[in-house]
Amino acid sequence: MNTRFLKLSEALIIIIVILLCLLIIFLRNGNNGKSAIISINGKTAAVIPLSKESEHFSVKGADNIFFTVHNGCIYVDSSDCTDKICMKTGKINKCGESIICLPKKVSVTISDSTENTDVIVG
Amino acid sequence: MKKTYRIALSGILLALACTLSYIESIVPLPLPLGAKPGLAGIVVMFAFMKIDFPSAATITVLKSAFVLLTRGFTASIMSASGGILSLAVMLMLFRFTKSSTVMISVCGAVTHNIGQIIAAGLIMGSLSSAATYSPILIIAGCLTGSLTGFLLSLILKSCRVPLKTHLIK
Numbered sequence: 001m002n003t004r005f006l007k008l009s010e011a012l013i014i015i016i017v018i019l020l021c022l023l024i025i026f027l028r029n030g031n032n033g034k035s036a037i038i039s040i041n042g043k044t045a046a047v048i049p050l051s052k053e054s055e056h057f058s059v060k061g062a063d064n065i066f067f068t069v070h071n072g073c074i075y076v077d078s079s080d081c082t083d084k085i086c087m088k089t090g091k092i093n094k095c096g097e098s099i100i101c102l103p104k105k106v107s108v109t110i111s112d113s114t115e116n117t118d119v120i121v122g
Numbered sequence: 123m124k125k126t127y128r129i130a131l132s133g134i135l136l137a138l139a140c141t142l143s144y145i146e147s148i149v150p151l152p153l154p155l156g157a158k159p160g161l162a163g164i165v166v167m168f169a170f171m172k173i174d175f176p177s178a179a180t181i182t183v184l185k186s187a188f189v190l191l192t193r194g195f196t197a198s199i200m201s202a203s204g205g206i207l208s209l210a211v212m213l214m215l216f217r218f219t220k221s222s223t224v225m226i227s228v229c230g231a232v233t234h235n236i237g238q239i240i241a242a243g244l245i246m247g248s249l250s251s252a253a254t255y256s257p258i259l260i261i262a263g264c265l266t267g268s269l270t271g272f273l274l275s276l277i278l279k280s281c282r283v284p285l286k287t288h289l290i291k
Contacts, residue, residue, distance in 0.1 A: 006222050006224040006225060006268075006271075007222050007225070010221065010222060010224070010225040010228075013225075014225075014228055014264050014268070017232075017260065017264060018260075018261050018264050021257035021258070021260045021261045022257075022261070024257045025257050025258065028254075028257075039246075039248060039251070041246075041247050042246060042247020042248045043247070082193060082194055082196075082197065083197065096254060097254060098251040098252075098254045098255075100242065100246060100251060100252060100255070102196050102200070102242050102245060102246065103194070103196050105245060105246055105247070107246055107248055107251040107252075109251050109254075
């Protein structure tokens with residue numbers, strides 16, 4: 001019946017999948033974004049330019065979650081949510097990267113335009 | 123007798139799964155995005171390999187109920203979506219293919235993470251921003267799945283008693 005340990009073919013599949021994912025991560029790391037779109041419940045709540053430094057600001061509609069823009073990167077510096085995944089994600093600045101805070105339904109996506117758009121680059 | 127044995131064993135396994143998932147949630151690990159090793163997955167896999175599918179499904183659902191009580195609604199939805207999807211995939215692999223324990227575990231871990239991404243996307247109302255996490259979570263799933271699969275195969279090796287024949291006549 002079941003072979004107890006990993007077969008060679010299966011190990012190869014796993015390694016190929018890991019390499020493909022690494023490839024996607026490296027290919028995706030493209031241009032530095034110009035703005036960060038902060039959405040609440042899937043709707044754009046604010047577009048923050050990454051060129052301007054600002055510290056510990058919050059967005060209307062999302063309580064007790066604070067963002068900081070520093071050196072062209074945006075990150076969540078504090079949040080009272082339970083899992084703190086938004087804070088663990090760290091700094092982002094490349095187009096298409098995002099931070100999500102599930103308990104608060106807040107997401108931050110980097111965009112390369114400075115206009116107020118609804119388009120999210122996947 | 124057989125039925126009570128099965129119920130008692132499922133109860134013990136459920137307690138084990140809840141304990142493992144709770145320990146994981148309070149011990150911070152240096153993994154990206156708060157990824158966890160998914161040690162409770164070992165218990166679920168052990169349940170459907172050694173007991174039967176209904177007890178594995180019950181453990182998965184009741185574990186999500188436990189998460190609802192301890193860690194809140196969103197965490198519970200995430201646990202249930204990942205758990206049910208991964209259980210379905212692992213069961214199909216176990217029944218219809220000759221995959222090894224580690225492979226089943228890896229596929230289970232990866233689909234667990236994918237189920238969570240889908241649930242997160244639906245809760246957020248934006249699937250694409252949740253999907254940007256998928257490559258890193260698939261890699262995390264491969265690594266943690268290998269670990270749990272390896273542990274499970276060690277457990278199965280030392281668990282000499284063929285529970286299944288013990289339980290079903």
